Amino acid sequence: MQFTKRKPRQYPIFSGNGTYQTIGDWNPQIAEYGLKFMQGAGYLGLGCVEFKLDPRDGILKLMECNPRLTNSTELLIRSGFDIALFVYNRLVGRELPPYKNYNKNASLIRPIRDFLSFREAHRIGKITWKSWLKSIAKRHYYEVFSVKDPIPWLMMGVYYIKRLLRFKSKK
DSSP states (O other): OOOOOEEEEEESTTTSEEEEEEOOOOOHHHHHHHHHHHHHTTOOSOOEEEEEEOTTTOOEEEEEEESSOOTTHHHHHHTTOOHHHHHHHHHHTOOOOOOOSOOTTOEEEOHHHHHHHHHHHHHTTSOOHHHHHHHHSSOOEESSOOTTOOHHHHHHHHHHHHHHHHHHHHO
16 A cells, blocks of 8 residues: 655755645555655665655655655545554554545644644745745644643643753753
8 A cells, every 4th residue: 555745845955854634636656656665675664765856857856765654644534544454454464444434634733743844845945924824724634733632732831841941951
């Protein structure tokens, strides 16, 4: 089973983690390259292969390969893929679960870091206020926030506050 997603924004803008990711655009070329890479490496299992289109020559370049779940796992879940059942069934030799009711509009956002990404990209003319506001003015899912289970989100907040305080105390 394969998926393709887009990472329109990341922070820091040229090298960071995705702050806004979408799953709606199936890209067969990316899927083929990713599968060939994993097969060529002899890898079996879940993984994420990331490519970036090089604007200098129009060729897709390998950015990284993660032989594990990544921070976009929540995006797969929100698009309708029961990843836990998929992994379990693979491990015990059961038939893989059907993938139906695919939500092509699923998007994942990290609001604060996405704003920082926008601010950096806007400063160098890579994005406008209008396009950023349009992209955030819809329903998104969050990497760690859930009303049903707020503890991971709160713990992430504690982590960032401690990090900020340590950074300020070093100045």
